[in-house]
Amino acid sequence: MTAPASGPASDPTDPERDPNPAATTARTPKSERTREQIVAAALRLFREQGYQGTTMRAVAASAGVSVGNAYYYFSSKEELxxxxxxxxxxxxxxxxxxxxxxxxxxxxxxxxxxxxxxxxxxxxxxxxxxxxxxxxxxxxxxxxxxxxxxxxxxxxxxxxxxxxxxxxxxxxxxxxxxxxxxxxxxxxxxxxxxxxxxxxxxxxxxxxxxxxxxxxxxxxxxxxxxxxxxxxxxxxxxxxxxxxxxxxxxxxxxxx
Missing domain, CATH: 1.10.357.10 (Tetracycline Repressor, domain 2)
Known part of the structure; x- marks a missing residue:
């Protein structure tokens, strides 16, 4: 299952946001793999640290991507x-x-x-x-x-x-x-x-x-x-x- 083709904008109130997130997410095999890596990392951290204890920065680090790249696919932790x-x-x-x-x-x-x-x-x-x-x-x-x-x-x-x-x-x-x-x-x-x-x-x-x-x-x-x-x-x-x-x-x- 995949998310809508448009990439979300980052939350301007989030202190971890990337100041220049991408406006759209290209639907390529590589982008799909990256998105799946981020989701897998988030779910793993949710299990290990709980929802409150998981940050987008931690998700990005666990997925092996930059914080900006994480926000490129998901505008917030909630969107995960x-x-x-x-x-x-x-x-x-x-x-x-x-x-x-x-x-x-x-x-x-x-x-x-x-x-x-x-x-x-x-x-x-x-x-x-x-x-x-x-x-x-x-x-x-x-x-x-x-x-x-x-x-x-x-x-x-x-x-x-x-x-x-x-x-x-x-x-x-x-x-x-x-x-x-x-x-x-x-x-x-x-x-x-x-x-x-x-x-x-x-x-x-x-x-x-x-x-x-x-x-x-x-x-x-x-x-x-x-x-x-x-x-x-x-x-x-x-x-x-x-x-x-x-x-x-x-x-x-x-x-x-």
């Missing part, structure tokens, strides 16, 4: 959260290869996908609350609904489309197109619960997954029954409505 989003999708998708290969059962695949995300995110749990609090602000580019977050969001929705398409479940026609996005929204709910879960080994989040997956699976199966088609249609229409609302609130009015 986009790198976290991307990494979680990458790790979850990789783990799901085996999960999806071993079962066509919808519930088993859904449970496996959620547990894969949980395993990938576990090292970051201690400081997750802080950057998720930033991302929860409706007008923040780090919101999971923002345009800047679209690569990770689209990747996650695509994963759920693969989950559905490879399963044996029959999805009602009215719900089929929007179900991957609904499952992504369901995952966001699980993530929000996980952020606040202080139980050992995130036991409560695992209990939440174990109890809600069968419920979701049952609802999906019911969507193919004629009596549930009106409800499925209304659900799909609601997703379309909310999608448009989020776009206008987070990204602002679109031209045209």
């Amino acid at each position: 959260i986009q790198g976290f989003y991307d990494q979680m999708v990458t790790d979850q998708t990789a783990a799901c290869v085996e999960v999806f290969a071993t079962s066509t059962n919808f519930a088993a695949r859904l449970r496996g996908a959620l547990l894969a995300w949980l395993a990938a995110a576990e090292p970051y749990h201690e400081f997750a609350g802080r950057f998720f609090a930033t991302a929860a602000q409706p007008d923040n580019p780090l919101s999971p609904f923002s345009r800047a977050s679209s690569p990770a969001r689209d990747g996650s929705i695509a994963l759920y489309r693969e989950l559905i398409d490879g399963s044996s479940v029959t999805v009602g026609a009215e719900l089929s197109a929007t179900l991957p996005e609904l499952l992504w929204l369901y995952q966001l709910g699980v993530v929000l619960y996980w952020v606040h879960d202080t139980s050992p080994g995130n036991t409560r989040t695992r209990v939440l997954i174990e109890h809600t997956v069968p419920m979701i699976s049952r609802l999906v199966r019911l969507s193919s029954l004629p009596m549930f088609r009106p409800l499925s249609r209304q659900t799909a229409e609601l997703v379309d409505l909310l999608r448009g609302t989020h776009a206008s609130q987070v990204d602002g009015p679109r031209a045209g």
Whole structure:
């Protein structure tokens, strides 16, 4: 997953900023590798030193680049959260290869996908609350609904489309197109619960997954029954409505 093609400007209030950061980031193999180095270094330092204890200068040093070069790709430490989003999708998708290969059962695949995300995110749990609090602000580019977050969001929705398409479940026609996005929204709910879960080994989040997956699976199966088609249609229409609302609130009015 990659960030938007435009490189961010540095934060003028940040004492570590480079005074002349580049305005754009060329999309070349070398620039992609550098960006990946910076993200990997940041995530490593977040695990070792915590979010608060990690500075952009330390990230740059760990990645083997100058501070100015780090700001060339990310305008602030907060923007590295986009790198976290991307990494979680990458790790979850990789783990799901085996999960999806071993079962066509919808519930088993859904449970496996959620547990894969949980395993990938576990090292970051201690400081997750802080950057998720930033991302929860409706007008923040780090919101999971923002345009800047679209690569990770689209990747996650695509994963759920693969989950559905490879399963044996029959999805009602009215719900089929929007179900991957609904499952992504369901995952966001699980993530929000996980952020606040202080139980050992995130036991409560695992209990939440174990109890809600069968419920979701049952609802999906019911969507193919004629009596549930009106409800499925209304659900799909609601997703379309909310999608448009989020776009206008987070990204602002679109031209045209």
